[in-house]
Each structure stands twice: as C-alpha cells, then as structure tokens.
Amino acid sequence: MSKVIEISHSKPSRKSNTSSVTLFLEEKFDQYFSRLYAYAIYRLQDPNLAHDIVSMTFTAALSRSDHFDPTKGSVDSWLFGITRNVIRKQLRARKIRELISLDSLGFQPPSSQRWVEEIAEENHLLAKLIPYIRALPEREREILSLKFGGEISNRDIAEVLGLTQSNVGVILYRTLRRLRDQLNEEAEDE
Amino acid sequence: MNDRTPSLDELEIFSRRLDQLIQMHRLPTGVMDSTHREMLEIALTLTHKPLPPARQIQDEIQKQITFYRNPSSRTHISKRKLVTLGLLVSIAIYIVACAVSPTIKTQTKKVLFQIGHLLFTNEITNAQKAEPYLNTPRPTPRIEETIEHQVWIQLSQEDASREVGFQVLVPHDVPEQEWERAFRPEWGNIKKISWEIYKSPEGGINVFCDCFRFHSVTILQQKAIRGYLDEFAIDNAQVREVEVRGVRGYWVEDAPTGIIGGGGSIWSLTEDDIVWQVTFENYLVWEENGILFMISGSDELNLEDFQLVAESLAP
Numbered sequence: 080m081s082k083v084i085e086i087s088h089s090k091p092s093r094k095s096n097t098s099s100v101t102l103f104l105e106e107k108f109d110q111y112f113s114r115l116y117a118y119a120i121y122r123l124q125d126p127n128l129a130h131d132i133v134s135m136t137f138t139a140a141l142s143r144s145d146h147f148d149p150t151k152g153s154v155d156s157w158l159f160g161i162t163r164n165v166i167r168k169q170l171r172a173r174k175i176r177e178l179i180s181l182d183s184l185g186f187q188p189p190s191s192q193r194w195v196e197e198i199a200e201e202n203h204l205l206a207k208l209i210p211y212i213r214a215l216p217e218r219e220r221e222i223l224s225l226k227f228g229g230e231i232s233n234r235d236i237a238e239v240l241g242l243t244q245s246n247v248g249v250i251l252y253r254t255l256r257r258l259r260d261q262l263n264e265e266a267e268d269e
Numbered sequence: 270m271n272d273r274t275p276s277l278d279e280l281e282i283f284s285r286r287l288d289q290l291i292q293m294h295r296l297p298t299g300v301m302d303s304t305h306r307e308m309l310e311i312a313l314t315l316t317h318k319p320l321p322p323a324r325q326i327q328d329e330i331q332k333q334i335t336f337y338r339n340p341s342s343r344t345h346i347s348k349r350k351l352v353t354l355g356l357l358v359s360i361a362i363y364i365v366a367c368a369v370s371p372t373i374k375t376q377t378k379k380v381l382f383q384i385g386h387l388l389f390t391n392e393i394t395n396a397q398k399a400e401p402y403l404n405t406p407r408p409t410p411r412i413e414e415t416i417e418h419q420v421w422i423q424l425s426q427e428d429a430s431r432e433v434g435f436q437v438l439v440p441h442d443v444p445e446q447e448w449e450r451a452f453r454p455e456w457g458n459i460k461k462i463s464w465e466i467y468k469s470p471e472g473g474i475n476v477f478c479d480c481f482r483f484h485s486v487t488i489l490q491q492k493a494i495r496g497y498l499d500e501f502a503i504d505n506a507q508v509r510e511v512e513v514r515g516v517r518g519y520w521v522e523d524a525p526t527g528i529i530g531g532g533g534s535i536w537s538l539t540e541d542d543i544v545w546q547v548t549f550e551n552y553l554v555w556e557e558n559g560i561l562f563m564i565s566g567s568d569e570l571n572l573e574d575f576q577l578v579a580e581s582l583a584p
Contacts, residue, residue, distance in 0.1 A: 108330075120319055121319070130326045134330050198319055204310075204314045208314065223315065226287075226291075227291070230291055249275065251284075251287070252275050252283055256304070258308075258311050259308050
C-alpha cells in the first residue's frame with residue numbers, strides 16, 4: 080500500500096516558552112520580519128508564499144526557541160536556517176503537487192506574475208534582474224537571497240549552508256559578475 | 270561569460286566593499302574598475318527590498334508571539350507533556366513485557382489488530398522495502414518502478430456510491446484548529462475544505478480531502494469483505510484502541526508507510542533532482558455498518574484532527 084503523498088509544513092507544536100530568544104524576537108520583530116521576508120521573496124519570487132514562509136518561520140522558531148544554542152551559532156544563522164528549511168519543505172510539497180498534476184508544469188503563481196509587474200514599475204533594474212536571478216542555480220540563488228534579502232554576513236551564510244566563508248565570498252562574486260555580464264549582453268542585443 | 274575565480278586580494282577588497290554597501294545602502298567610495306562598480310550597482314539594487322511586506326500580515330504574525338507567551342497555552346502543554354510521558358512509560362513497560370515473556374512476544378510478533386478484512390501486522394512496510402532503491406540511478410529500480418502503475422478513476426459522489434453499492438461519505442465541516450489559526454497567514458482568510466473522490470484499482474473509494482491548512486488526508490471506504498483478509502504492515506507504529514463515531518476503532522501513529530519525493534526548485538522541475546524518502550503516516554481505522562473506513566494523513570496531524578474529519582463524514 081505504498082503511495083506517493085504530498086509532504087506538508089511542520090505543524091507548530093503548541094509548546095510555549097518565555098525564553099530570552101522569544102523576548103529577543105519580540106523586540107527585534109520588525110527588523111527580522113523585513114529581512115526574512117526579503118530573503119523569502121528573493122528565493123521564491125512570490126509574495127504570498129513569502130508571507131506564509133515568514134509566518135511559519137516565526138511559528139517554528141518560537142516553538143523551538145529552547146533549542147537555540149548561542150554556542151553553536153548566531154541568531155541570524157539559526158533563524159535563517161529555519162527559514163531555509165521551511166522554504167525547502169514548501170518547495171518539496173509544491174513540487175510533488177506539480178508532479179502529480181502534470182498540466183501544471185511550468186506554472187507560475189499569479190501572485191508571482193503580479194509581483195514582477197509591480198517591481199517593473201518601481202525598480203526597473205531589479206525587474207530586469209528577476210529572470211536572471213530565477214535562472215541561477217539553486218545554491219547561487221540561495222546565497223544571493225541570504226546576502227541581499229536577509230542581509231546576513233558571509234560567516235552566517237556559510238553556517239546556514241554548510242560552506243566555508245571564503246567559498247561563500249567566491250560564489251557571491253561570481254554570481255554578481257554573472258548577472259552583470261548578462262545585463263551587459265542584454266544591453267548589447269538591444 | 271567570465272566565470273574565473275577572483276584572486277584572494279581581489280575577493281577581499283570586493284567583499285569589504287560589498288559589506289560597506291549593505292551597511293550603508295549606497296555605493297562605497299574609492300577608485301575601482303568598471304566591472305566592480307557595475308557589480309556593486311547590481312548589489313545595491315538587490316539590497317532595495319523588493320516591495321515591503323504587508324503590515325496586516327506582520328501584525329498577524331506578531332500575534333503569534335503573544336500566543337506562544339500566553340500562560341494558558343503553557344498549561345495546555347504541561348498536560349500534553351504528561352500524556353506523552355505516560356504513553357512513553359506504557360510503551361517502555363510493553364517492550365520490556367514483550368522481551369521477558371515469550372508468550373507475548375510470539376503473540377505480538379505478527380498481528381497487531383484486525384478490523385474489517387484488514388490485518389495490521391508489525392512487519393516492515395512496502396515503503397521500507399522500497400527504500401534501498403529509491404534514489405539509485407537507472408537502470409536500478411527507482412521509485413516509479415517500485416510502485417505499481419495503477420489507474421485511479423475520478424468519480425462524483427453519486428457515481429462512486431453507485432459503483433461500490435453503498436453511500437460514500439464525504440467530509441463536511443472540519444472546524445479550524447488552534448494550530449491552523451497560528452498558521453493563518455493572509456489577511457485572516459477563512460478555512461475552506463475541498464475533496465475529490467477516486468476509485469482505486471482494488472475497488473475501494475478514496476476521498477482525498479484538503480481538510481486542514483497545509484495538510485490533506487485520504488479517507489478510504491471499502492465494503493468489509495468477509496472470509497478474506499488483507500495484510501497491512503505498519504512495522505513499529507504505535508497502536509491504540511479508540512472510539513470513533515460511536516464504534517470501536519484504532520489509532521495508528523507513526524507508521525513508515527509513505528514515500529515522499531522532493532528537492533530542487535519550483536522553477537526547474539526535473540525528475541532527476543528529486544530525492545525520495547520514506548515518511549511516517551498516521552491512520553484512524555474503524556468499521557461502520559459493514560464498511561471499512563481508514564483515514565490516513567501526515568504524522569503531523571494528531572488524533573484530535575483525525576477525529577474531526579471522522580465526525581464530519583456524512584452523505
């Protein structure tokens with residue numbers, strides 16, 4: 080009776096605590112919300128999904144705040160690590176759904192299309208970059224999203240992704256260079 | 270395109286400028302070549318947050334923090350912890366009893382319980398058997414070869430009932446659970462459930478229901494066949510007798526019966542990116558008026574969630 084099922088998000092346990100991490104998150108809520116959202120939106124390019132992801136990240140972080148160990152890493156790497164896992168889980172679930180429904184392959188959520196259109200009105204260069212960011216390999220897009228969306232240090236990115244700090248620096252350099260070359264090529268073609 | 274590795278000096282200078290840019294949200298000063306300047310201009314564009322998040326959503330999430338700091342939920346957790354502890358102690362006693370008593374060991378070796386024509390056993394599941402082959406490269410069997418290709422036919426509720434000769438039940442009102450409210454992300458949207466009915470090749474009716482936020486369940490309905498037994502392996506899953514819709518049923522928790530696949534990105538859907546793995550599922554099973562009902566779903570849904578679905582079943 081094996082069957083393929085879709086995976087789903089972590090259900091938040093109703094565990095409660097008043098740990099220092101909870102208080103910290105409460106105090107720095109606005110700052111973290113904005114950074115986590117920017118990271119999620121760069122990663123997913125869909126505002127609705129990004130909102131869901133941030134919501135789930137906070138739920139997961141609050142329910143597991145007693146698991147946070149400052150000797151093992153910073154709050155940044157812990158929180159962005161959680162967000163990354165939530166995103167991966169969400170992508171897996173979505174992928175399964177899309178694999179089951181073959182006609183939806185290549186489907187782009189309407190909210191994502193709207194988002195790109197709104198970006199184009201607000202920031203022309205960013206709108207131009209979006210398709211190139213979307214076409215980046217997963218690791219490069221992940222690093223770009225963490226660096227510019229999450230605004231976290233190379234050291235924290237290295238911790239989240241299990242890479243070395245210098246590796247992160249090289250990948251960032253190459254990715255920005257690649258985007259610059261692609262923009263220049265596009266300009267030449269025009 | 271130039272993908273050369275930058276020298277260490279070049280990388281260090283660039284990284285420093287990049288950090289300055291992120292801190293100040295403007296281009297760093299100083300002499301630099303045109304390539305670096307253009308790269309930093311791109312970086313600066315990327316630091317501009319692409320459309321700010323909605324304030325309403327921010328407020329919703331902030332409420333969650335209050336939820337987690339609410340003393341009443343702490344009391345609730347203590348009870349849950351107590352129940353879990355009790356369950357763990359019971360399981361430990363049970364394991365020790367099985368180990369020291371050859372009689373119990375023999376009796377519990379295979380059949381855990383029977384309901385309708387289904388015999389639940391503690392043998393390893395098909396999913397576990399398939400596990401070694403799940404991510405092996407071709408031509409070694411992969412997941413698609415380990416699962417039989419079966420034809421599932423979608424039916425209306427009326428047609429399904431006619432096909433199987435009994436009234437197929439569907440979920441109606443599954444109230445929003447507290448944990449779902451914590452997950453309500455967008456402008457407090459209302460929970461809606463939806464379902465689809467399929468007839469499986471074995472003749473059972475499966476109702477696939479999006480009964481919870483982010484979670485779906487499958488409700489199998491099949492005439493209990495007399496004089497015939499079908500085995501259903503659940504390995505070391507926890508089994509508990511419960512009351513469902515006024516009759517005796519069983520709650521099966523953490524059965525390694527599912528196979529999930531995932532990985533890669535939504536933007537590059539290729540089959541080869543997928544990593545397959547065995548996953549745990551929960552089951553609520555009972556027999557009602559000669560019909561076997563089995564609700565299956567994620568191990569993240571608990572008995573209370575499953576009971577709500579069972580209670581909501583109606584023509």
